[in-house]
Amino acid sequence: MSILVTGGAGYIGSHTCVELLNKGEDIIVIDNFYNSKPEALKRVKEITGKDFQSYTCDILDKETLSAIFKENNITEVIHFAGLKAVGESCRLPLAYYHNNISGTVILLQVMEQFGVKKIVFSSSATVYGDSEIPYKEIYKTGNVTSPYGRTKFMIEEILKDVYRSDNDWSVALLRYFNPIGAHESGKIGEDPNGIPNNLVPYIAQVAIGKLAELPVYGNDYETPDGTGVRDYIHVTDLAVGHLKAVEFVRKSAGLEAINLGAGKGYSVLEVIAAFEKASGKKINYKFFDRRPGDIDMFYADAEKAEKLLGFRTKLSIDKMCEDTWRWQSDNPGGY
Ligand code: NAD
Numbered sequence: 001m002s003i004l005v006t007g008g009a010g011y012i013g014s015h016t017c018v019e020l021l022n023k024g025e026d027i028i029v030i031d032n033f034y035n036s037k038p039e040a041l042k043r044v045k046e047i048t049g050k051d052f053q054s055y056t057c058d059i060l061d062k063e064t065l066s067a068i069f070k071e072n073n074i075t076e077v078i079h080f081a082g083l084k085a086v087g088e089s090c091r092l093p094l095a096y097y098h099n100n101i102s103g104t105v106i107l108l109q110v111m112e113q114f115g116v117k118k119i120v121f122s123s124s125a126t127v128y129g130d131s132e133i134p135y136k137e138i139y140k141t142g143n144v145t146s147p148y149g150r151t152k153f154m155i156e157e158i159l160k161d162v163y164r165s166d167n168d169w170s171v172a173l174l175r176y177f178n179p180i181g182a183h184e185s186g187k188i189g190e191d192p193n194g195i196p197n198n199l200v201p202y203i204a205q206v207a208i209g210k211l212a213e214l215p216v217y218g219n220d221y222e223t224p225d226g227t228g229v230r231d232y233i234h235v236t237d238l239a240v241g242h243l244k245a246v247e248f249v250r251k252s253a254g255l256e257a258i259n260l261g262a263g264k265g266y267s268v269l270e271v272i273a274a275f276e277k278a279s280g281k282k283i284n285y286k287f288f289d290r291r292p293g294d295i296d297m298f299y300a301d302a303e304k305a306e307k308l309l310g311f312r313t314k315l316s317i318d319k320m321c322e323d324t325w326r327w328q329s330d331n332p333g334g335y
């Protein structure tokens, strides 16, 4: 009995593999390595001292996917595989719709063919759009601002239809807030291609001297210090949330959307200060205009995760920055 992890070599996938293996689960990883490297899987093995099967496979390749389901006794799927860059999705919407939506439909077809009906899906807080804070799972979704966000919303709707058509399915739609940090060993972490889009990888590259200064997008938001506020969650906490979600989908059929966040927000300036403390480096920054599509502040209502999964985040913003810094300074060139 194995858990199939799609996109398992990626940032969140690799950390989740570590927690799954440490818990004694059997896993099978597939990835096309579009946005990751096989080295990440080697390091997962190093950290855990455990081996597992992995395949270079694109979820759009139905034939190979079917062969993998045939070869293995897969009982649940954690589905991370997808493209995730918001700006890029505005330039290349069709690539995003094809990869994320067609890829998920193909995966679901193969799961159905093999009678595997338990799935944990990587959704995103972006499905809420600009809503009242804290974001609750009962809020209306779909008011999204990018093709990327729309793929997450549409996949949620597809999974709801699949469940409506067959109540034997068990589906967890995990809506992540802002995952940051790295494994505390310093061996795995986020390894962005080119100039990072997201705040913490950008700060880490300023701290290591690869980038000169952080652009802070907006200092006139309606927040205590004028900069954007987000709910940052340590990637290891997030990985543990997936363990709990797998246990949850195993237990019973149903469909639940569940926020995975800390339930607390930090501003850009607060994150900079925490990173300076963790790294002992000065982070140069300069204010710029607001980034299109950004909103002032959001964070999760984290109660449902606690009630349904028994999950609550444990790791602080300081720990998130310390672990990011260890990963960045031990691996200045990434993997
Ligand atoms: P990532 O890019 O590091 O990992 C995704 C992995 O999927 C990569 O290894 C990539 O090579 C693989 N992949 C992409 N398309 C594939 C395909 N067609 N077939 C096989 N493999 C494919 O991203 P991540 O940060 O680990 O995110 C994982 C998931 O969580 C994504 O679905 C993302 O949209 C979602 N998510 C991420 C964040 C975030 O801030 N990182 C927030 C919310 C949701």
Ligand code: WQD
Binding pocket: 084, 086, 123, 124, 125, 126, 177, 178, 179, 197, 198, 199, 200, 202, 214, 215, 216, 217, 218, 227, 228, 229, 230, 268, 291, 294
């Ligand atoms: C955080 C804050 C920026 C970069 C994105 C996606 C979202 C989800 C997580 C996948 C904001 C500010 C940023 C910089 C800055 N991904 N910032 N300078 O935008 O909350 O969420 O990642 O689902 O869908 O949109 O995260 O890290 O980009 O930004 O000032 O160079 O940092 O304006 O206030 P965001 P982020």
